[in-house]
Amino acid sequence: MSVAQMESTSSLSSDIFYDILRRLDGATLASAACACAAFCSISREEKLWEDVCYSLWPSTSRDDVRNLISSIGGFRKFYADCYPLIVNxxxxxxxxxxxxxxxxxxxxxxxxxxxxxxxxxxxxxxxxxxxxxxxxxxxxxxxxxxxxxxxxxxxxxxxxxxxxxxxxxxxxxxxxxxxxxxxxxxxxxxxxxxxxxxxxxxxxxxxxxxxxxxxxxxxxxxxxxxxxxxxxxxxxxxxxxxxxxxxxxxxxxxxxxxxxxxxxxxxxxxxxxxxxxxxxxxxxxxxxxxxxxxxxxxxxxxxxxxxxxxxxxxxxxxxxxNYTEVLECCDLYSRVRTEMKEEKMRNESRIDRLCILSGIAAFITFWYCIF
Incomplete structure (x- = not known):
């Protein structure tokens, strides 16, 4: 947004800003908050994030969940915690x-x-x-x-x-x-x-x-x-x-x-x-x-x-x-798990061979001692 545009928007009613921002999804609302001071200020309104959360997670409209969310920091924090997915x-x-x-x-x-x-x-x-x-x-x-x-x-x-x-x-x-x-x-x-x-x-x-x-x-x-x-x-x-x-x-x-x-x-x-x-x-x-x-x-x-x-x-x-990162984590986990299973099978195979060889050696020693 240019300086001229920001100056022109400053003359608009904050109600109009609010009406614009309430129509946005969470990701777009977060981006808009970085555009200018007016958007940043209005984007802190809990009602905006409450509506965003309702649209994503309908269960958050329940009274008990609303009270829960308020007790842990509000809808804005709840969205910030729960919209991004876990990557590891x-x-x-x-x-x-x-x-x-x-x-x-x-x-x-x-x-x-x-x-x-x-x-x-x-x-x-x-x-x-x-x-x-x-x-x-x-x-x-x-x-x-x-x-x-x-x-x-x-x-x-x-x-x-x-x-x-x-x-x-x-x-x-x-x-x-x-x-x-x-x-x-x-x-x-x-x-x-x-x-x-x-x-x-x-x-x-x-x-x-x-x-x-x-x-x-x-x-x-x-x-x-x-x-x-x-x-x-x-x-x-x-x-x-x-x-x-x-x-x-x-x-x-x-x-x-x-x-x-x-x-x-x-x-x-x-x-x-x-x-x-x-x-x-x-x-x-x-x-x-x-x-x-x-x-x-x-x-x-x-x-x-x-x-x-x-x-x-x-x-x-x-x-x-980034959902691609989530998929990459799951794919990486699957590959490492497969490698681990293969390594475990190889180790078990080596142990089995050693047991067989040990058994044969013990058998030979036993017969050698007898005869």
Whole structure:
């Protein structure tokens, strides 16, 4: 904006400025705030950011969530914390050689979570704010207080595999059947499972159109972060039956001194089932599962105690507005995990050969001593 333009805008009413800025999305609003002092001043208005958050995360319109956001710093801070996605490229620092040379080092307190880090971290400190959108329509919003089945400081929870189910066993009721994406929402016309298997129209729609946000808020430290990738990392078709799609989201979270590989994968899964609508005769998609869990590079589920530590640390890790960086982190994690598995197989193969050779040597020695 030139000096002349800035001088001309200074004569305009601030109400006009406000009316202009309230029509912008969050990223554009943040950029406009850097254009001139008037825009910068008006852009600090909480109502503007409240509207931005509503448009992205419909669940933030709930009174309890509004109060929560106000308590942790307001909508402007909430947007700044949750719109950028988590990135973590610190996988190259892992010393794989020492890990394979001395794996027993991690069989003690650090790996199994018998540390003091979890002290002061309670499942009740965490709130999940989850929104799913298909194209421009919100199909699901939910707010989950705490972690289901954690029962406070319960040893069973802390030592068991960690998983948060929003839709699944904890939502086994008729309401689940109402969470649908239909032809009226923009789904392509697919008349049967067989037709979908041949053409893959619904699969492509999920890849291109579904968006999921899973925001974790820690009420004790007053921090928030989106642990989902927003855009699917992968869609698996026809699993475990021909009627199902598994859509995977997630992020790579730091886990220094918690697991040997120093990082874990946050996996958010939304499962959709194809169901035929009796009225239209076309296939709809029904949301049948929504869950989040943490896994290490060997595919082992993190326990409850370690998961709380990781989630707390994730609230302050690096983030980026560039989705390409998020994909690069996930791809890097997949490559390193593959390399680790291959290295582990090679080590196991060497150990097996050494065991065989040792057995043969012992057998020869035994017969030599006899004869």
């Amino acid at each position: 490229k610190d996988l190259t620092v892992v010393d794989w050689d020492s890990y394979f040379e001395d794996p027993e080092e991690w069989i003690g307190a650090d790996y199994y979570g018998e540390t003091d880090e979890y002290q002061g971290i309670s499942p009740s400190d965490f709130i999940s704010i989850v929104d799913i959108r298909y194209k421009d329509k919100t199909i699901f919003s939910e707010v989950l207080q705490g972690v289901p089945y954690s029962d406070g400081f319960n040893r069973w929870f802390y030592n068991s595999p960690f998983q948060v189910d929003i839709i699944g066993d904890s939502y086994a009721n008729d309401e689940v059947g109402q969470i649908l994406i239909s032809v009226s929402d923009g789904l392509p016309l697919v008349q049967s499972v067989e037709s979908e298997k041949k053409e893959g129209k619904l699969w492509k729609e999920l890849v291109d159109g579904i968006r999921l946000s899973w925001i974790i808020v820690n009420t004790k430290v007053k921090q928030a972060a989106n642990i989902s990738s927003w855009i699917p990392l992968g869609v698996q078709r026809h699993w475990p039956t021909d009627e199902d799609f598994v859509v995977r989201f997630g992020s790579i979270l730091p886990a220094k001194d918690v697991v040997p590989c120093q990082v874990v994968e946050c996996i958010v899964v939304a499962k959709f089932q194809m169901v035929k609508d009796d009225n239209s005769g076309y296939m709809h998609l029904k949301l049948t599962q929504l869950s989040m869990q943490l896994e290490d590079m060997e595919g082992a589920h993190m326990n409850g105690r370690n998961s709380l530590v990781v989630l707390k640390e994730a609230l302050s890790c690096q983030r980026s507005k």
